[in-house]
Amino acid sequence: MDALKQKLVAQAQAEGFDLARICRPWDVPQVPDRLETFLREGRHGQMGWLAERSHWRSDPSALWPEARSVIMLGESYTPEHDPLAVLKRPREGAISVYAQNKDYHDLVKKRLKRLARWLIAETSGATEVKVFVDTAPVPEKPLGAAAGLGWQGKHTNLVSRDLGSWFFIGSIFTTLEIDVDAGEVDHCGSCRACLDICPTGAFPAPYQLDARRCISYLTIEHHGPVAPELRALLGNRIYGCDDCLAVCPWNKFAQEAREVRYHARADLLGPPLAELAELDDTSFRAKFSGSPIKRIGIARFLRNVLYAIGNSGDAGLIPAAERHCDAGDPTVADAARWAVQRLKNVENRMDRFQDPA
Template sequence: MSETLTERMKTEAAAMGFDLARVCRPDAVSHVAAGLAGFLDKGYNGQMGWLAERSHWRSDPSVLWPQARSVIVLAESYTPDHDPTYVHGQPDCGAISVYAQNRDYHDTVKKRLKRLARWLIAQAGPETEVKVFVDTAPVPEKPLGQAAGLGWQGKHTNLVSRDLGSWFFIGSVFTTAELTVDAAEVDHCGSCRACLDACPTNAFPAPNQIDARRCISYLTIEHHGPVDEDLRALMGNRIYGCDDCLAACPWNKFAQEAQEIKYHARDDLLAPKLAELAVLDDAAFRTFFSGSPIKRIGRHRFVRNVLYAIGNSRDAGLMPVAQGLCEDADSTVADAARWAVQKLSAR
């Protein structure tokens, strides 16, 4: 019965818009504890103290919810229809990570997860319990994804799929239902190190290790306050996230363009002008990024990123924009503006 239910679940997940659905046990990632401890001991988490605060849950999903018997791990593609690195050749424009070029994926994926969870309860019986997670809870989604056979963690630590490449979101449904597990995926990276070599800031101390303190995604999204000056120049025009390691993966040749229209880029976020973004006040920022994951970092951090990009642009025409923010009420924005002025003046 459970095997039949599992196959029906996968069919239902596909009908709901998920590209892949696989199953593992909550205790299938015993190796996570040692890896996470090493990551934290080296301080690679930077200002992300929440990684340490709930490390016991991140280390062992069976502790997070002891009653769970199965974990359904699902993938939803957001593969772009364009080369996301092309904007790096337009220094007067900002580069925004592909996943953030339209609606917040958390909302879209979570709605589908809840639909699948309700379907599972209806099929398995009202005594069945479920919990859904997408990127906002202490769940080691990537290791669970590998344990379930969704893909494997590449040398850049992100999950890679033979079917979807690097461009997909991960969600999970924990349940008390006994489902048939899938075989774990094995590493298919071989000797390739394209993702490691593509990193602008050398954020990978070794294959399968990442120092978040040097990662542009971390610096532009999670890091509060000024960024170290030796890293600012390496950020180029990346103002929210970074896709370089994902875009470099050869497995992307098998990826198909995302079917969900909410993941297709807004025209005004493909290559937005730095001059227009820098002058957004708090209200304009919130309006422009309504419904976007970018909204959560706030105007100050975002404009800080934009000013670093202006400083890296070599475009003297952007000097007045930077000068106009040198006395900004936010000290980090003002610091970034003065740095940008200094860089543009030197060039």
């Protein structure tokens, strides 16, 4: 099997993956306790599917009992630019690096399927396979750590000594017995950069996440209004948040993404909020065709844009928000009124400063 594994790793790299490691489906003994605590504390927020499918996430071998090995793949999407720079430009929208071009689900899954077909052919059909990328109840990060892709850092994301924090994960479950790799150990040490930079304090403790305060969750998964006390903390982040990933010291070893379709589109590197506020459903779908942003829909996207406008401190954006104050969607209308009031307060303070009489 050593020869097959060597060929498998080489083929994975030929398909575009940067890392390929092997573990067993049952090599994640710490998952049940961590997941139980996460769910018991209600830290999953509105993501009810995490609770509904917790038995599979707790024990990935239950997802497909016939599986004997899991091929864990990592693919870099390291940005060419500083993802935190846009936060200093409050009139522009900050979009998470992974969403600045094509949807990784589609790209990674195609690679996984090609590699899986290669494995079936290489073994003359002597194996069955299933591929997963982020959309099934698979504990990909613990499996990735067990296989040696990296370790779960204090921000709970996987960190690699080779790729830093910027890489996608995919998995192929197979009925083949393939020699496993050693799991990765924790290399975070005393560093807490990812914890300290979080704008909303989403980490109750190292290695613990409360999704209800996570900006990625709030801007993508959470539907309805965001709690008033959290809106100002969103800043100009309109889809996801990269703060905890971007400050990881291990990123100095990261290699730039080979896949050009992960490189940022120019129009998504800080798009003007005023222009985004003008989008309707048709133009939204056209602009974000093939992008993961399209998944959240126009209403949730406008909600995020309007919160960002309210946080911009620029009273010149009041008209961009006012046009949505009577929107048919109550969450959008609420976000617009919040933004207008917040900017008018800024305007009033400026007036008093300029005319103390």
